[in-house]
Amino acid sequence: MAKINLENIRHSYLKRPQGPQDWALQQLDLEWTDGGAYALLGPSGCGKTTLLNIISGLVRPSEGRVLFDGIDLTERPADRRHIAQVFQFPVVYDTMTVWENLAFPLRNRGLAAAEIEQRVQAIAQMLDLTEMLQKRAAGLTADGKQKISLGRGLVRADVNVIMFDEPLTVIDPHLKWQLRSKLKELHQRTRRTMIYVTHDQTEALTFAEQVVVMHEGSVVQVGSPIDLFERPRHTFVGHFIGSPGMNILPCEVGDGGVLFAGQRIDVENRPTVPLNGRRTEIGVRPEFVLLDERGIPVQIIKVSDAGRYRIVEARCGENPIKLLLEEGVAVPAGNAGVRFDPAHTRLYADGQLLE
Amino acid sequence: MTLELRNVVKSVGAETHIHETSLRLARQGFNILLGTTLAGKTTLMQLMAGLEQPTRGEVWFDGKNVTGVPVQKRNVSMVYQQFINYPNLSVFENIASPLRVARMSQAQIKARVQRIAELVRITPMLARRPSELSGGQQQRTALARALVKDADLVLLDEPLANLDFKLREEMRDELPKLFADRNSVVVFATTDPMDALLLGGHTATLRQGRLTQFGPTAEVYHRPADLVSAQVFSNPPINTASASKRGDHIILSDTVKWLAQGAVRELPDRTYVVGIRPHHITPVASGPATTRMAGKVQITELSGSESTIHFEHGPLHWVSQSHGIHAAEVGTTIELHMDVARCMYFGDGGKRVA
Numbered sequence: 001m002a003k004i005n006l007e008n009i010r011h012s013y014l015k016r017p018q019g020p021q022d023w024a025l026q027q028l029d030l031e032w033t034d035g036g037a038y039a040l041l042g043p044s045g046c047g048k049t050t051l052l053n054i055i056s057g058l059v060r061p062s063e064g065r066v067l068f069d070g071i072d073l074t075e076r077p078a079d080r081r082h083i084a085q086v087f088q089f090p091v092v093y094d095t096m097t098v099w100e101n102l103a104f105p106l107r108n109r110g111l112a113a114a115e116i117e118q119r120v121q122a123i124a125q126m127l128d129l130t131e132m133l134q135k136r137a138a139g140l141t142a143d144g145k146q147k148i149s150l151g152r153g154l155v156r157a158d159v160n161v162i163m164f165d166e167p168l169t170v171i172d173p174h175l176k177w178q179l180r181s182k183l184k185e186l187h188q189r190t191r192r193t194m195i196y197v198t199h200d201q202t203e204a205l206t207f208a209e210q211v212v213v214m215h216e217g218s219v220v221q222v223g224s225p226i227d228l229f230e231r232p233r234h235t236f237v238g239h240f241i242g243s244p245g246m247n248i249l250p251c252e253v254g255d256g257g258v259l260f261a262g263q264r265i266d267v268e269n270r271p272t273v274p275l276n277g278r279r280t281e282i283g284v285r286p287e288f289v290l291l292d293e294r295g296i297p298v299q300i301i302k303v304s305d306a307g308r309y310r311i312v313e314a315r316c317g318e319n320p321i322k323l324l325l326e327e328g329v330a331v332p333a334g335n336a337g338v339r340f341d342p343a344h345t346r347l348y349a350d351g352q353l354l355e
Numbered sequence: 356m357t358l359e360l361r362n363v364v365k366s367v368g369a370e371t372h373i374h375e376t377s378l379r380l381a382r383q384g385f386n387i388l389l390g391t392t393l394a395g396k397t398t399l400m401q402l403m404a405g406l407e408q409p410t411r412g413e414v415w416f417d418g419k420n421v422t423g424v425p426v427q428k429r430n431v432s433m434v435y436q437q438f439i440n441y442p443n444l445s446v447f448e449n450i451a452s453p454l455r456v457a458r459m460s461q462a463q464i465k466a467r468v469q470r471i472a473e474l475v476r477i478t479p480m481l482a483r484r485p486s487e488l489s490g491g492q493q494q495r496t497a498l499a500r501a502l503v504k505d506a507d508l509v510l511l512d513e514p515l516a517n518l519d520f521k522l523r524e525e526m527r528d529e530l531p532k533l534f535a536d537r538n539s540v541v542v543f544a545t546t547d548p549m550d551a552l553l554l555g556g557h558t559a560t561l562r563q564g565r566l567t568q569f570g571p572t573a574e575v576y577h578r579p580a581d582l583v584s585a586q587v588f589s590n591p592p593i594n595t596a597s598a599s600k601r602g603d604h605i606i607l608s609d610t611v612k613w614l615a616q617g618a619v620r621e622l623p624d625r626t627y628v629v630g631i632r633p634h635h636i637t638p639v640a641s642g643p644a645t646t647r648m649a650g651k652v653q654i655t656e657l658s659g660s661e662s663t664i665h666f667e668h669g670p671l672h673w674v675s676q677s678h679g680i681h682a683a684e685v686g687t688t689i690e691l692h693m694d695v696a697r698c699m700y701f702g703d704g705g706k707r708v709a
Contacts, residue, residue, distance in 0.1 A: 043519050044491045142392075169517070172391045172546045173590045181654050181665055188654070188685065199519040206656035206663065226680060229659020240521060242660055287660055287678070305573050306552050308634035308676070326678070327634075 002068040002160040002193070004032040004055060009064035011050055017062070024050045026218040027063070032161070035191040037184075039208035041198060043240070047217040048197050052163060055195070057081045068160055081160065084153025088166045090145035094138035098129055101137050102151050109156075123155045126186060143175040150183070154190060161193040168203060180207060201241050205229070213237050229285075230344070233353045238283045244311060244322045246283045251347070253280050258347060261316050263296050266342035271354050278349040286311070288344035289323035291332060295339035303331050314338065356382040356417055358403060358508060358540045363412035365398055372398045374565045375412070380540050384556030385531060387572065388544040390587055394561040396544035400510045403542060404431045416507070432506035436513040438497030440485040446472075446496050447481040453504040471499040474529055476522075491519055502533060509534070511543045515550065527553045548590045552576060560587040582628060582705035591633045591663070594673040598629040605629070605695075608669050613646040613695045618709045627708070628701040633676040635697040638664070638689065645692040650675070652683045666691070 011025040020026065025047045032038055040048045053059035054066060057078035066074045073081060092101055099120055106116045124130045127147045132140070137148060146167060153162045164183075168176045184207055187194055198204050204211050205225040213221045213228065213236075220234045221227075232238035238246030251260040253275055258265045265282055298314035298321060310325045314336065321338060325331060347354050358380045365373040373395050380386045388396040401407040402414060405426040413422045421429065432453070440449050447468055454464045472478045475495040477488075485493050498514055515523045531554060534541050543554060551558045551572055558576075559569040560583070568575050568584040579585035585593050598607040600622055606612040607629065615622070636648065650666030650673065657663075662681040665674050666689070675691055683689050700709040 043521060044489050173548070174391065174592050177591050181656075184654050184656065199521070201520055202658065205658035225657055226659045243520075243524060245521070245524075285660075304553050304555070305576075306549065307576055308632070309678075311553075 003034045003070075004161060004193070005065075005067040005070075006030045006051075006054070007065045007067065009051075009054060009061045009066070011054065011059065011061045011063070024217055025054075025061070026216075028219050030212065030219065030222070032193060032195065035193055037187045037194050037196070037207060037209045039196045039198060039204035039211045040214065041201060041204040041211050041240075042214035043199055046214040048214050049165065051214070052165060052195070052197050055161070056083050056085060056163060082156075082158050084156065084159045084162045086146070086149045086153060086162070086164045086167045088169045090142065090149045090170075092137045092140075092145045092148045094136070096137055097134055098124070098137055098140070098148060099133040101148050102129075102133075102155055105152055105156050109158075119155050119157075123151045126154070126189065127151050127182065141175075143171050143179055146171065146179065147182075150186075154186065154192070159192065161195060164194065164196040164198075166198055167196070168198075168200075176203075183207060201243065205241070213240065215240070231346075231353070232283065233355075235281060235283055235348050235351045238285070242285055242287075244286050246285045247289065247321050248281050248283050248348070249316075249319050249321070251280050251282045253347070258282060261296055261319070265340060265345060267345050267347045268343055269346050269354050271347060271349070273354075275349055279351075281348045281351075282340070282345055283348055283353075284340045284345040286322040286324045288341040289321060289338050290341060291323070291325075291336060292339040293337045295337035298336055298338050300331075300333055300336055356507065356538055356540055357415075358542075359415040360399075360402065360409075361413045361415060363402060363409040363414065365402060365407065366410045372564050373402070373409075376566045378559065378566065378569060380542065380557070382538060382540045384541075385534070385554045386540070386542045386556055387551040387554060387558040388542060388561060389546075389548065389551045389558050390561035391546055393563070394587075395564040396561060397512055398564075399561070400433075400512055400542060400544060403508065404433060404510055405429050430507040431510065432501045432504060432508075433510045434498055434501040434512065434514045436516045438494045438517075440493055440496055440500075442485055444484075445481065446477060446483055446485065446488070449485065449496050450481075450499045450503055453500060457504060467503055468499075471503050474502075474533060475499045475526075491517075491522060494518060495522075505537060506539055509539045509541045511541070513544055513546065515545070531555065548576075548588050551588070558588070560584040562587055579699070579707060581707055582630065582701040585630055585699060585701075585707070589632055591674050591676060593630045593632050594636065594671070595628055595630045596671050596673075597626055599626045600624050605698075607648075608671075611646060611648045611668070611693075613644070613693075616644065616696065619698075619700060622700065622709060625702075628705070630699040630701060631693060631697060633663070633674040635694040636673065636675045636691050637677040637694075638662070638675065638681040638683065638691060639677065640692040641694055644694065644696045646695050648691045648693050649688050650691050651688050652685050654685065655681075655683050657682065664689070664691075 010027045012023045014022050017023055042048045054061050065072050102120045103116050124133055196207050211228055215236045221237045228241050235248050249260055251258050258267050298316045300314050302313040304311045312323045314321045360376055360378045363376050390396055402409055405424055413420055450468045451464050475498055477492055477495050494517055515526055555572050558572040560567045562583050568580045576588050596607055598605050601624055604612050605615050650668050652666050654665040657680055663676050664683050702708040
């Protein structure tokens with residue numbers, strides 16, 4: 001296991017990058033501590049796979065250094081970095097048994113038979129594969145195969161980091177659920193460094209201790225799931241994390257405070273610097289928009305029953321506002337009023353949280 | 356416009372892929388086929404389209420028996436999970452291709468393609484080839500091609516499965532609007548209960564080639580007819596346990612019992628399967644009738660908006676899901692509150708009795 005540092009990393013797939021748009025990865029510094037559970041979260045094309053490939057050694061960065069425990073590995077090829085990878089589609093040897101699949105990396109390294117047996121049994125038990133060890137891998141379902149891919153990474157003692165690239169995409173929701181919990185449990189038991197790449201916020205937020213959110217080649221925020229939910233530092237994070245995402249509403253800031261739709265809005269953060277001409281918005285999550293007859297007048301457009309809660313779509317002038325209602329709470333129709341919980345309403349300038 | 360399956364059965368060799376199914380789909384709103392992989396969703400769609408012929412039974416469309424009529428002679432459009440595009444055509448031409456086949460005017464084609472491209476957010480890509488697009492953009496191109504013509508029957512087979520989470524959320528919002536003014540029967544297959552809930556319309560729950568329930572989506576979710584329908588329509592999975600009714604009480608374990616209320620009071624004394632969805636068993640009491648239950652914490656997942664606690668109670672492995680942040684130390688025993696008024700009771704053959 002190792003601590004991983006990315007120093008002044010920047011990457012372009014072009015020979016002579018010109019403007020910022022030519023860089024798949026804008027300059028960044030990141031530290032991944034030993035034993036952490038990380039998620040790398042962002043939409044497709046945000047640079048997360050490039051970043052993953054730089055860590056694994058499949059891509060050599062145009063600029064910067066990759067350090068494992070302080071040792072510069074930038075030039076070291078992928079097969080000599082001791083990294084285990086689990087991909088979107090399970091990679092298993094169909095003709096081998098589950099036992100042989102799990103033992104494969106250990107046999108390759110010439111471990112003694114007794115040690116192989118002991119390790120394979122331990123991993124199989126963690127993954128609930130003990131009953132299936134003598135079965136051929138070909139007969140397993142997608143989630144069973146994905147467990148084997150994972151098990152092959154865990155069985156090795158020399159692995160610096162286990163990286164997952166959208167590992168649950170091909171798994172049905174009800175099994176996704178189980179496999180994700182299993183992964184979290186395995187991390188707690190083994191304390192291996194794990195980096196989980198995904199576009200799915202639910203997977204990222206429930207698995208990781210720290211989430212690295214990427215957007216257009218840059219890291220926009222690194223934080224715990226609770227930080228990202230409660231205090232998004234960028235409107236993109238507010239929108240991308242949470243379902244539905246944060247309401248982002250244009251506002252005016254003057255001597256009278258923050259004004260939205262002609263009403264004064266209490267916000268949690270106060271601008272300490274002059275905003276001269278910057279685009280200002282307030283961000284408030286649907287969870288923190290409350291119905292209040294005396295509040296900002298809105299029109300109710302649509303109510304969707306999401307099972308454990310309902311999503312209400314309202315409109316204030318041109319601005320859509322979403323709010324969540326718990327099961328059993330009465331839903332208004334037509335005209336209604338809303339207010340924003342001041343402890344969870346924040347002011348943004350040009351997309352950045354004012355701090 | 357309606358599509359009807361009348362006592363349809365599909366067998367391949369000795370295997371029955373679809374057990375006898377009757378289903379009547381109207382054009383108002385989406386018709387969701389909800390079930391796990393291999394539940395029979397794709398086979399049902401192929402039978403609807405005429406890509407496969409039923410072993411027994413009939414397919415009717417708009418009051419006409421179309422059993423045996425091949426797909427080419429029906430006005431059907433299909434979208435698959437794995438999208439297919441013409442590699443040598445631009446994105447614009449890929450989307451326009453069904454309209455060219457239909458000999459629509461150039462101006463009309465342009466207007467239609469523009470509108471659909473806007474909707475699926477690929478307008479800046481119209482001049483490119485599919486190979487120059489990201490995976491998500493290629494999928495949206497194929498989706499746009501299927502949506503651009505006015506088909507009588509539109510079959511969407513997990514079209515959002517390979518899309519980014521946020522895009523999926525947006526498309527879930529946009530798709531029903533797109534079909535609102537069309538005269539098509541729309542069928543949408545998915546493994547994800549949230550798709551069904553948010554797309555609305557009607558939902559059919561399927562497992563292992565059997566249709567277990569069909570009705571308005573909210574009705575099927577809130578009042579499942581049997582245990583399988585409840586399981587298919589719950590994510591996270593519904594918690595279940597065997598419990599016995601004895602006189603006035605329901606007894607789940609040595610420490611968990613509650614007073615039977617309403618229709619449950621009338622049930623005969625015996626053993627039932629009790630089901631409760633994870634958001635009805637929470638660290639903080641909610642609802643008027645809660646029963647306490649001790650749980651040994653196995654895993655907690657805190658997403659900021661919701662807390663998910665996996666816990667053990669005797670031999671049971673259950674899940675609790677609640678709003679906000681409820682941190683619970685792994686290995687400790689916590690007290691949970693079960694909203695027993697939300698419990699479902701299943702009897703013989705898994706049929707819901709209360």
